[in-house]
Amino acid sequence: MLSKYPLSEVEKAFQKESGIENISTLIPYLTVDNFPKLGLITACRFLEWVSENPQGVISLPTGKTPEYFIKWTQFLLENWDTKKGKEVRDRYNMSALKKPNLKDLTFVQIDEFYPISSKQKNSFFDYVNKFYLEGFGMSKEKAILINSDEIPLAGGKHFKEVFPDLKVDLSLRFRDPINALEKIQQQSIYMIDHWCGQYEQRIRDAGGIGFFLGGIGPDGHIAFNTRGSHLFSTTRLTETNFETQAVAAGDLGGIEVSANRLVITIGLETIVYNPEAVGIIIAAGEAKAQIVKDSLETPLSNIYPGTVLQKLKNGRFYLTKGAAVRLTDSVDAYYKKGEWTWEKTERSIIDLCKKIQKYGHRLKMEDLKADKYTSMIPGLSEDTVNQVMKSVVEKINRGTEKEKNQVLLHTGPHHDDISLGILPHITNQLAENTNEAHFSVLTSGFTAVTNSFVIDTLLQTKKLLDEGLIQMVHYDDFFDVGYKLKTDKDVYHFLTNVASEHPDQRIRGLCHRVVRALVDIWEVKSKAKLRETINDVISILRNSYDGEKNPAKIQKLKGMIREFEEELVWAHFGVQVKNVHHLRLGFYTGDIFTEQPDKKRDVEPIVELFRKVNPTKISLTLDPEGSGPDTHYKVLQATAEAVRQWGLEKDLSELRIIGYRNVWFKFEPHEANVIVPVSLGDMSVMEDSFTNCYLSQVNASFPSYSHNGKFSTVAKRTWVGQLNDIQLLLGKNYFYLHDTAKVRSSHGLIFFKDMNVEEFLAHARELEKSIEGML
Structure with a gap:
């Protein structure tokens, strides 16, 4: 006591x-x-x-x-x-x-x-x-x-x-x-x-x-x-x-x-x-x-x-x-307090399978009665396990349904969050031509790019300029308007050379985009000024200590490198640059403690994006406890407020909100209401796109504490682990003998939560209330 x-x-x-x-x-x-x-x-x-x-x-x-x-x-x-x-x-x-x-x-x-x-x-x-x-x-x-x-x-x-x-x-x-x-x-x-x-x-x-x-x-x-x-x-x-x-x-x-x-x-x-x-x-x-x-x-x-x-x-x-x-x-209190819900039944049965390492169809009444949690299930019977199995199968069925005529807006706090969270689900959506997909990363993400990566890229850019291999700088209008044009060409050039395995040419695609960024940020008007700017940035970075906050313009350059990486990932599936929206919310500053989202500065851009895209489904990372990387829950706050404001203008009764998690957190099976099968092919696409596109992240300068390597490997392990949990309930034969190829090819699973607007706002509201006293 x-x-x-x-x-x-x-x-x-x-x-x-x-x-x-x-x-x-x-x-x-x-x-x-x-x-x-x-x-x-x-x-x-x-x-x-x-x-x-x-x-x-x-x-x-x-x-x-x-x-x-x-x-x-x-x-x-x-x-x-x-x-x-x-x-x-x-x-x-x-x-x-x-x-x-x-x-x-x-x-x-x-x-x-x-x-x-x-x-x-x-x-x-x-x-x-x-x-x-x-x-x-x-x-x-x-x-x-x-x-x-x-x-x-x-x-x-x-x-x-x-x-x-x-x-x-x-x-x-x-x-x-x-x-x-x-x-x-x-x-x-x-x-x-x-x-x-x-x-x-x-x-x-x-x-x-x-x-x-x-x-x-x-x-x-x-x-x-x-x-x-x-x-x-x-x-x-x-x-x-x-x-x-x-x-x-x-x-x-x-x-x-x-x-x-x-x-x-x-x-x-x-x-x-x-x-x-x-x-x-x-x-x-x-x-x-x-x-x-x-x-x-x-x-x-x-x-x-x-x-x-x-x-x-x-x-x-x-x-x-x-x-x-x-x-x-906590587990005792979860089961003993309040009314008994179906979620409690699901959790207790799935946890029992894991606890005694027994498949669901092999659980006996004596197993259920011997466990302190499953024994509490009201009306416990031989059929209880079958009902749980049926419920989980329905979640998988929802994850394999073919969506049509949807306008999808997938959002993430950081670059790579969307891909690491639900890429296999997105590839299913993109395979349907009647769907329209948009992607938006809500912060600039510059803190994830190291000084050494930028220095190496700028040195390579300078070398290509010296060799005359960045030809666009020779066009008469390049430093006025040309630098804004043909951004899709940079992406296509890069990915073509991923396919043909020409790493030097692939880097040239990145350097093209870096030149455009330099001209944009520093308002460069000549080739001589471009070279001078590159030298200045290299000098500043070489004279900075590791982890030092960069000047605003270098932060923007790093952010634009990450934005290019994000465009590359979605171009794998034919998504054009114009459908990848970079919001760069202002609370993200690179300081140890970032500000709270501001309703005008940080919320209005999201509302504008909603108006422009008019989505029928919005995905986002769901961390209602506010315990993850601070960017996650601050983006969640801003997005929730944007949904509220948009709801004052438009009937959102049909809008669905997809809450996903990635390498930092994961849903337990009983928390999710949609389960998406993941094939080895899906995992390969995710691993390859991560490795080939997120160049600043491949060497994992800021790795997960659970793996000394790429985040894509952490995501894959999460998906595999989630399959293992569900296989214990449904049995492996449910998967390899299934009627559909999508389920038969499952070697991982993704869990997420599909909510209406009211359910989503209820998740976000408690976090907002806990902060508002200080504001």
Whole structure:
């Protein structure tokens, strides 16, 4: 029961709101509906603690995870006595609290990449100073920080002299150096180790951390304490694992950088050194659900670093419902609370097949009665499994129906989202000539293009210009209007040379489009100015550090490269450039925290697109919990508002909304109402189009933490896994003996949700409500 845990007044309010009655985990937790509200609960608990410990020691996280924690904390501090602020405080048992003053707190930096200059905007040192010390009005003098530029090294040298390639070889701790440079590096590593010991001592001298807030990585890492870290670990210089490097790639400008960068991190023992400490881990989204379950339901283990919070009586996990979905408590509550639905019957039967590895047609009544969830099915009988099988077959039938006379608008937050989500479904639609298809990526997507990719492309472009192989620049009208013409020709040229396997000519197609982009963005009026512009861009990028925010014009260039890649994918199926719409919504800026979508700037362009295309079906990525990449849920907000506004002008009773997921999240079978068979041919088309068209992504500078390679491989594995789940229910013979070739050729499945407008807006409404209090 929750009563055995010493809940604070704020936690009691959130616990009551969550409706959780029983907790069986080894660390207590609280759940909220979505990612923005996760920031609210954390901010309220933090300010409650600070009001009681005004001179306490705190340690707060960096990165995108604390976005709403920071925003809600600032909101409450600025609106403590306003009507809005009082409403929040009254709701969460904070009305009696005196307004906290954060100036006397001691801030402890959790971790930092090493080596990295503290002057870089993507260093955690800079983040801490900007968002916490300055943003919250805390003392810089009292702060205990990790500044790589100031950590002493051998001979008083800077890390750029000691580690000229910014790589630190920790084997030098245990082996003899083989040259003079390695000798200096070895001495320096020992000095860094000594500095880390002093850092740990400073924390302990302050009494240890009193309030710790951290996220949890996909491998379970807390701070940079990755899977396998010792439960008694302290502050140290250490290596990371692939999952952590993949997550850090966005901060450092690519996996190429993060894979070669070490980290300085406080240890697990550092976090729990003060037995009275409040230690909170926050997690959002179903992608974190398994590691959350393992961290909360496993006894103390170095395999799951989060289990260390078992040592603290005030240790907590704050979770979105998606992150908590696999907890035994959550599953129990799902089945036991509220009325029994058909979805519960489907889920319990499919999960039982997976649990006992038994095909649906082989399940016996004793199997159903022995399971604690299927035994709860009302009217349980021999026919129950058959009814579930029939229901899933109907979903597959919907996924194989031939759609006709549809105007389809497929949208995605980022380039490649649509392809990775539902490409095989789209190819079915495009095979029908009466359908009209449009595609729109709603953001520019420039952050996914590395500086090195642009530099290499520009060098190739300059070479082709020198060789006279970009002939269009010689036309009299090119720099006035010609650069805007024949964009379909660039696409066709590129794909023709994919087919004929001429990689040099294929790159020439890309370079043609890059020239058009340069002329457009920089308003180039001559061949000499074009060459000068190319040199200027190369120079700027070569003098930028990895992960640095680019100037606006270079952001636009990177975005236009991604847009060309998207046009290439849909041209595989004869879709013209004019049917691929690039919206470049303004909230997408490349900053660590992007703005909320603006109703005029970000919503109106989507409404205009709806008016222009007049779709009968709209597809979009569905992340109603707001827990995925922030672009996903901000695009969802903007799209939902656009649908609402369009509905004021037009009857949308016949409009269908297709909610899909891709490599970041997936639907469970019971959540989806359409299942689309995927053949090996479909997978090959997706893999080939990804490899040949998304040139900036093939080397996966920003890979999924689940696979060190292309996103297309992650998508394929998801589809195959989904087939395995359904095969356990229906049996393999259902597929290979099916009447239709489409089902017989299935080697994967795609799940999605087909909704009417009202259903879609209901999904999006809760997320909007959770944010509007701050706006």
